[in-house]
Amino acid sequence: xxxxALGALxxxxxxxxxxxxxxxxxxxxxxxxxxxxxxxxxxxxxxWSTSASPEASDVEPGSSGxxxxxxxxxxxxxxxxxxxxxxxxxxxxxxxxxxxxxTPKALTGVRxxxxxxxxxxxxxxxxxxxxxxxxxxxxxxRRTITIDxxxxxxxxxxxxxxxxxxxAPNDTAASFTATDSxxxxxLATDGVHDKAxxxxxxxxxxxxxxxTLVTVSGCGSGSCAVQASPAFATSxxxxxxxxxxxxxxxxxxxxxxxxxxxxxxxxxxxxNVAPSGMHVGIPLPVTGPxxxxxxxxxxxxxxxxxxxxxxKTILAVHDLATGKIKAQVSCTSADALTxxxxxxxxxxxxxxxxxxxxxxxxxxxxxTGRGRCFTSTKGIDxxxxxxxxxxxxxxxxxxxxxATSLYGRLPIAQDGTDTPVRDSARVSLRSGAAxxxxxxxxxxxxxxxxxxGVFRTRDVVAVYPGS
Numbered sequence: 001x002x003x004x005a006l007g008a009l010x011x012x013x014x015x016x017x018x019x020x021x022x023x024x025x026x027x028x029x030x031x032x033x034x035x036x037x038x039x040x041x042x043x044x045x046x047x048w049s050t051s052a053s054p055e056a057s058d059v060e061p062g063s064s065g066x067x068x069x070x071x072x073x074x075x076x077x078x079x080x081x082x083x084x085x086x087x088x089x090x091x092x093x094x095x096x097x098x099x100x101x102x103t104p105k106a107l108t109g110v111r112x113x114x115x116x117x118x119x120x121x122x123x124x125x126x127x128x129x130x131x132x133x134x135x136x137x138x139x140x141x142r143r144t145i146t147i148d149x150x151x152x153x154x155x156x157x158x159x160x161x162x163x164x165x166x167x168a169p170n171d172t173a174a175s176f177t178a179t180d181s182x183x184x185x186x187l188a189t190d191g192v193h194d195k196a197x198x199x200x201x202x203x204x205x206x207x208x209x210x211x212t213l214v215t216v217s218g219c220g221s222g223s224c225a226v227q228a229s230p231a232f233a234t235s236x237x238x239x240x241x242x243x244x245x246x247x248x249x250x251x252x253x254x255x256x257x258x259x260x261x262x263x264x265x266x267x268x269x270x271x272n273v274a275p276s277g278m279h280v281g282i283p284l285p286v287t288g289p290x291x292x293x294x295x296x297x298x299x300x301x302x303x304x305x306x307x308x309x310x311x312k313t314i315l316a317v318h319d320l321a322t323g324k325i326k327a328q329v330s331c332t333s334a335d336a337l338t339x340x341x342x343x344x345x346x347x348x349x350x351x352x353x354x355x356x357x358x359x360x361x362x363x364x365x366x367x368t369g370r371g372r373c374f375t376s377t378k379g380i381d382x383x384x385x386x387x388x389x390x391x392x393x394x395x396x397x398x399x400x401x402x403a404t405s406l407y408g409r410l411p412i413a414q415d416g417t418d419t420p421v422r423d424s425a426r427v428s429l430r431s432g433a434a435x436x437x438x439x440x441x442x443x444x445x446x447x448x449x450x451x452x453g454v455f456r457t458r459d460v461v462a463v464y465p466g467s
Contacts, residue, residue: 001203004315005064005067005069005070005113005115005116005178005346008241010105010399011198014246017403028097029091029096029097030048030050030091030096030097030098030152031048031050031096032047032048032049033045033046033047033048033049033462033463033464034049034460034462036343036442036455036457036462037438037440037441037442038441038442038443038444038453038455038464039424039426039437039438039443040439040467041390041467042444042453042464042465042466042467043464043465043466043467044462044464046464046465047096047452047462047463047464048091048095048096048097048462048463049339049357049460049461049462049463049464050080050091050460050461051459051460051461052068052069052080052456052458052459052460053068053082053083053386053459054083054356054455054458054459055067055068055083056083056111056112058175060173060175060187060188060189062175063175063176063177063188063342064115064146064175064176064178064259064287064342064345064346065116065176065336065346066111066112066113067111067113067115067346068080068081068082068083068112068113068114068174069081069114069233069456069461070115070116070125070266070358071093071112071116071446071454072116072123072125072152073352073446073448074091074118074122074123074152075122075123075152075153076092076093076094077090077091077092077093077099077112078091078092078093078454078461078463079116079125079152080089080114080461081093081113081114081127082111082112083112084110084112085104085107085110085111085127085129086103086104086106086110087101087102087103088101088102088103088114088125088127088150088158089101089123090152090158091450093448093452093454093463094260094450094452094463096463097164099154099155099157099382100150100154100156100157100158100257101156101157101158101418102125102127102148102154102157102158102159102160103157104127104129104146104148104160104164105146106134107129107131107132107133107134107144107146108131108132108133108134109131109132110129110130110131111129111130111131112127112128112129112236112293113127113128113129113178113385114126114127114128114448115176115178115183116152116180116440117180117181117182117183117201117202118177118180118181118288119181119201119235120202121202122152122153123152123153124149124150124151124152124161124201124202124396125149125150125151125152126147126148126150126178126183126199126201127146127147127148127150128145128146128147128178128183128185129145129147130143130144130145130168130173130174131136131143131144131146131147132144135296135312142168143168144165144166144167144168145165145166145167145168145185146164146165146166147161147162147163147164147166147173147183147185147199148160148163148164148218149161149162149163149204149348150200156391159312161204162201162203162204163175164204164206166185166197168169173187174187175187175188175265176187177193177196177231177232177233177279177283177342178232179234179286179287179342179345180286180287180330180362181233181234181235181286181289182227182233182234182235182238182286183198183199183200183201183233184196184197184198184209184230184232184233184238185197185199190275190304190340190341190345191231191241191340191342191343192211192229192231192240192241192341193209193229193230193231194210194229195208195210195211196208196209196210196230197209197211198230198233198238199385206276207267209230209238210225210230210362211228211229211230211240212227212228212240212375213225213226213227213228214227214240214242214263215224216242216259216261216263216269216271217269217271218269218271218274219244219247219248219258219259219271220244220256220257220258220259220279221246221247221248221256221409224244224246224247224248224259226242226243226259227242227243227245228240228241228242228262228263229241229242231262231283231341231342232283232286232291232341232342232345233260234265234286234291234320235265235320236264236265236267236320236321237265237266237267238262239262239263239264239265239283239286239291239341240262240263241260241261241262241282241283241341242260242261242262243258243259243260244258244259244260244323245254245258249298252299253372257279257280257297257298258279258281258298258299259279259280260279260281260282260299260305261274261280261281262281262282262293262341264283264284264291264320264323267320267321267322267323268322268323269323270283270293270323272323273318273323273324273325274295275295275314275316275325275328277297278295278296278297278314279296279297279298280295280296280297280298280299280305281293281294281295282294282305282339282340282341282350283294283341283342284315284339284340284341284342284343284344284345284348284359284360284407284408285342285343285344285345285347285348285359286320286345286348287348287349287350287357287359288320288350288354289319289320289321290317290318290319290320290326290350290357291317291318291319291320291350292316292317292318292344292357292359292409293315293316293318294307294313294314294315295313295314295315295316296311296312296314297311302328303337304339304340305330305334305338305339305355306336306338306339306407307332307333307335307339307361307375307407308332308334308335308336309331309332309333309334309336309414311332311334312330313330313331313332313339314328314329315328315330315331315359315360315362315371315373316328316329317357317359317364317366317371319327319440320425324343326364326366326369327357327364327365327366327368327369327370328369328371329362329364329371329372329373330373331361331362331373332373332375333361333375333379334376334377335375335379335396335398335405337396337398337405337406337407337408338405338406338407339381339407340406342360342443343360343407343408343409344360344407344408344409345363345405345408346408346409346410347359347360347381347382347383347408347409347410348360348408349383349384349446350384350385351385351387351447352386352387352447352448353387353431353449354366355367355387355389356384356385356386356387356389356391356429357385358383358384358391358429359374359382359408360381360407360408361374361375361379361380361382361384361393361396361407361408361465362374362375363385363389363427363429364380364429365389365430372429372432373432374393374425374427374434378395378396378423379395379396380393380394380395380396380425380427380434381393381394381395381396381408381410381411382427383410383443383444383445383446384443384445384446384453385429385447386451387436387449388430388448389428389429389430390426390427390428390429391426391427391428391429392402392424392425392426392437392443392444393411393424393425393427393443394411394423394424394425394443395422395423395424395425397411397422400404421440423436423437423439423441424436424441424442425437426439442455442457443455450465450466451465451466452464452465452466453466
């Protein structure tokens with residue numbers, strides 16, 4: 001099961017049937033549960049809950065943003081960061097008891113995010129902050145980006161195994177781009193970076209990755225030279241996206257299609273694993289040993305690829321190490337959602353047993369290789385899936401912001417927002433059936449193998465056992 005960061009879903013009900021103490025999550029073990037309106041199958045009278053904070057917005061809607069809650073499934077923890085990044089707490093997933101606390105060096109004007117990384121060295125908690133040093137004496141205040149890496153299996157007063165202080169230019173806003181096995185820091189545009197810092201949480205080693213000219217085989221007219229830009233980092237290396245600019249039909253007028261694709265480190269290139277007739281590949285997320293990609297026959301150079309009702313989109317699960325397709329499905333959508341590198345990272349999760357995978361508005365049965373589309377008139381953004389293929393999600397609402405038009409980008413509840421309650425649903429990845437949940441129902445953002453569900457609203461984190 002891949003580690004994950006959990007965003008607060010926009011439009012979640014704040015009428016919790018109880019009141020979360022604002023100090024509970026800061027200084028004590030978690031309290032008796034606030035009873036959120038949730039689907040049947042969860043025992044809201046038991047479990048635990050703690051207060052939470054809204055998330056900061058990001059200038060780049062396709063980045064990983066600033067999630068304040070994450071789950072370490074192997075260690076059995078719920079990780080929570082203070083909104084100002086001044087403290088990180090780890091709670092036992094089953095008990096709600098405080099396991100460890102981490103207090104970083106103080107910064108001011110902070111936007112913070114907490115992320116989980118998995119690797120051979122075990123689960124690592126990454127606290128990423130953007131802010132300013134305080135300045136004193138002969139030193140002046142300056143903008144900075146700090147990265148603290150804490151072992152998830154820490155105890156008591158935890159310390160950072162690695163601390164990085166990165167320069168932060170005054171004229172740009174950096175984004176954090178996180179998967180469960182890699183971390184990039186840098187200015188992102190449309191899901192890619194011209195230049196970024198890649199950080200290995202296991203060792204604390206940083207390196208700069210940049211857009212690079214590479215020659216790719218398997219383009220429509222043979223080999224082609226393309227500029228490959230870093231999108232996100234994985235256990236198999238940096239995933240870089242590219243777009244052919246010459247020697248092809250840039251306007252889809254019937255000539256040789258231009259190739260859009262991606263490379264996964266030195267392991268494989270999209271042109272070598274593309275479904276038949278597909279010349280456009282977009283890497284959407286990675287989770288555990290899998291990468292999910294969207295595929296088109298062709299696209300113009302000026303319009304971003306979309307999941308729409310005008311052309312077929314194949315969504316496929318690839319083996320991250322080899323590129324081999326493990327499952328796929330063809331979908332259309334009336335919402336015309338933009339397909340962008342990394343855009344579905346926040347909505348992509350494996351079931352605890354690894355048999356099922358949800359990503360954006362599709363779900364896959366990895367044993368049968370079959371996928372299911374939940375992209376009809378009202379698309380369902382899936383949030384979590386159980387070991388039997390039962391998944392939960394929220395009904396997609398396209399608004400006026402760029403973030404709502406991105407495929408797979410779960411909405412977040414930001415401070416000061418007044419978002420209407422969203423409709424939600426339960427679906428079956430085995431049958432493809434979908435059923436609306438009662439009005440105002442929250443949906444789990446994480447499901448454990450023992451049936452526990454983690455629920456995250458704008459002001460509450462609650463964990464309920466299965467009933």
